Amino acid sequence: MNDLHSLVSILLLQAGYNTIVVMLGAAALGAATGIVGVFAMLRRRALVADAVAHATLPGVALGFIVAVSLGFSGRSLPFLMTGAALTAILAALAIQWITNRTRLTEDTAIASVLATFFALGIVMLTVIQTLKTGGQAGLDIYLLGATAGMLREEAITLAVFSLVVAIAVAAIFKELTLISFDADYARAHGFPVRLLDLAILALVLAVVVIGLRVVGLVLIVALLITPPAAARFWTNHTGRMTLISAMIGAASAYFGAAISAVSPDTPTGAVIVLVAFALLLFSVFFGSARGIVVRALGARQWRGAS
Amino acid sequence: MTSFLQIDLPAMLTGTLAALVCALIGNFLVLTRQSMLGDAMGHVVLPGIVIAFVLAGTTATWVMLAGAFAAALFSAMLVEFLRRIAGVEPSAALGSVFTAMFALGVLLLEQSGVARTSFDVHHILFGNIETAIWPAAAGLRSLFDTAALASLPPQLGRLAFGLAVVALVIVLLFKELRVVSFDPDFARTIGISPRMIGALIVALAALAAVISLSSVGVILLVAMMVCPPATARMLTDDLKTQVLLSLLFALASGVFGYAIAVLLPLAFGYEISFGAAGTIAVVAGLFQLAAMLFGPKRGIPRTV
Known part of the structure; x- marks a missing residue:
């Protein structure tokens, strides 16, 4: 009961100033992943996103080692995010190379890159844990995410990055929509399809790296997959779908961060993903465009008219 | 020698046996374009185990x-519901279900207090084969001592x-597995489903x-289901040779x-x-x- 009470007060933004900023930062991140996820899903990049997310782990470990050896704090976000971005890009290139240059199929490329990079990251983490520098406990949160102990500056950085991603999508929204539905038509009319696909991949990389701190690299891909899948049930219009996906992503991250603020033991990423999945199930039944309930009612009306 | 038998041999055997069983079935996952199945499987069974x-x-x-089987079955039903009844795109249905199941597993681990006793999120994710020990070992003759072997x-x-189970099924149904992996349409015409x-x-x-x-x-399982079969596939066209x-x-x-x-860090006297x-x-x-990079089957993508 006490928990419920504190949850309600947190949801209503009556918690401490720091918690509020963190929740809003998480919501901004959720919105950004919701937006990018729409195009990642339509261009079938979801599984690549999963591999790329897991591949950030060796980069995070590398960032930690570099930061510590240069005399900075091992938890310094710029170092960790730069490292994460580097190995994520390397993984994306490796998947491309294997798919294009060897007989192995794309699913094998994705799975082997995911496994090898993630394993390398884990080996580096075990090495770091035996170093006597301190602060390595903080690295665990990049696996499953945590909002506990998050600083205001970090949350503001998240929000700013997320805003940049949203603006980038808005700027090329028409082109992205076109290649998502008819890549051949787009190519025939001189649109740079390869370049636009690369842009989608870059946006995926960006939100994955930004999202590490809150959602963790194991589950961040869920925020790219589940909100767009839920949004599909509310509209058939791409623009509206993107907006709804952003709202569902934001709501998932906001509630998830709030719930994990009440019980500090819970990994934030896991809670956020479960909230998103609950919203997907709700949309499946009650979505206004293709929800099961709506379709059942529609079918009855149709029978009644004939 | 005794410490090798007590500490290193059981751990090495655990890792190697797991590698063998995963790689064996992984051959057919790679050929039927289901390489990510190991990854999905490793994620969905977690809440079931907890x-x-x-x-x-x-x-x-x-x-x-x-x-684990209950969790896998439940997940399969959930995916089918999302795909067929609700109409969610197949890869999104799979992706949303396996992340949600893993999230549920992580949460149950943390909430049930199991985390600090038998399992640990880290053990499930990272693997911890070093905990496999054989304290009864006392010199080489323990390898032939049934009482010691029992422990x-x-x-x-x-x-x-x-x-043994996986190997037996593959040996018995090798012809069927081969034709389905390479040419499912032909398999249908000769009465293999x-x-x-x-x-x-x-x-x-x-x-x-499981x-x-x-x-x-999870990580060793995912890697072993895909990497050794993929390595072998770069070296040969023959399925039997590939499996071996x-x-x-x-x-x-x-x-x-x-x-x-x-062993290497120990040999050099490092503590890590x-x-x-x-x-x-x-x-x-x-x-x-x-x-x-160097296998004979690189270059232009070929099909068999």
């Missing part, structure tokens, strides 16, 4: 298997059993995943990986040791990289 452990209070093999870590028996054989492949992969998960962790080569690479990854992780499960997976990945 719930089974909480309810039964034991990590006995059959309890774990039952929980080998239980996961060794589990993994050996799984390896690709659906049935496909379901069999998935069931064997689930068995391999018995490996609790002893070596994949087992060879799995064995080499297990032995060298463990040696690099644990790398996580053995992770190192084995990395070694398997390096074998694959070498095969992709």
Whole structure:
């Protein structure tokens, strides 16, 4: 009961100033992943996103080692995010190379890159844990995410990055929509399809790296997959779908961060993903465009008219 | 010698046996373009294992298997519901379900208090084969002493059993598996159901995943289901040769990986040791990289 009470007060933004900023930062991140996820899903990049997310782990470990050896704090976000971005890009290139240059199929490329990079990251983490520098406990949160102990500056950085991603999508929204539905038509009319696909991949990389701190690299891909899948049930219009996906992503991250603020033991990423999945199930039944309930009612009306 | 037998041999055997069973069935996952299945499987069974452990209070093999299969079945039904009844795009249905199941598993681990006793999120993710020990070993003659052998870590028996089952099914149904993997349409015309054989492949992969998960962790399982078969595929066109080569690479990854992780640093007098499960997976990945760079079957994508 006490928990419920504190949850309600947190949801209503009556918690401490720091918690509020963190929740809003998480919501901004959720919105950004919701937006990018729409195009990642339509261009079938979801599984690549999963591999790329897991591949950030060796980069995070590398960032930690570099930061510590240069005399900075091992938890310094710029170092960790730069490292994460580097190995994520390397993984994306490796998947491309294997798919294009060897007989192995794309699913094998994705799975082997995911496994090898993630394993390398884990080996580096075990090495770091035996170093006597301190602060390595903080690295665990990049696996499953945590909002506990998050600083205001970090949350503001998240929000700013997320805003940049949203603006980038808005700027090329028409082109992205076109290649998502008819890549051949787009190519025939001189649109740079390869370049636009690369842009989608870059946006995926960006939100994955930004999202590490809150959602963790194991589950961040869920925020790219589940909100767009839920949004599909509310509209058939791409623009509206993107907006709804952003709202569902934001709501998932906001509630998830709030719930994990009440019980500090819970990994934030896991809670956020479960909230998103609950919203997907709700949309499946009650979505206004293709929800099961709506379709059942529609079918009855149709029978009644004939 | 005794300390090698007590500490290193059981851990090395655990890692290697898990590598073998995963690589064996992985050949057919790679050929039927289901390489990500190991990854999905490793994620969805987690809540089943945790719930089974909480309810039964034991990590006995059959309890774990039952929980894992229940979770896998539930996930499969959920995916089918989202795909067929709700109309969610197939890969989104799969992706949303396996992330949600893993999230549920993580949450149950943390909330049930199991985390600090038998399992740990880290063990499931990273694998912890170093906990496999054989205290009864006292010199080489223990290898022939049935009383001492009986006290080998239980996961060794589990993994050996799984390896035997998977190997037996593959030997018995090799012709069917081959034709379904390479040419499902032809299989249909000669009366072999690709659906049935496909379901069999998935069931064997689930068995391999469940018995490996609790002893070596998700990451070794995912790596071994894809890397050794992919390595072998870069070297040969013949399925039988591919399967045998994949087992060879799995064995080499297990032995060298463990040696690099644990024995090498010791030999140089360092106190650090790398996580053995992770190192084995990395070694398997390096074998694959070498095969992709220098193997005879690189270049233009070919089909058989």
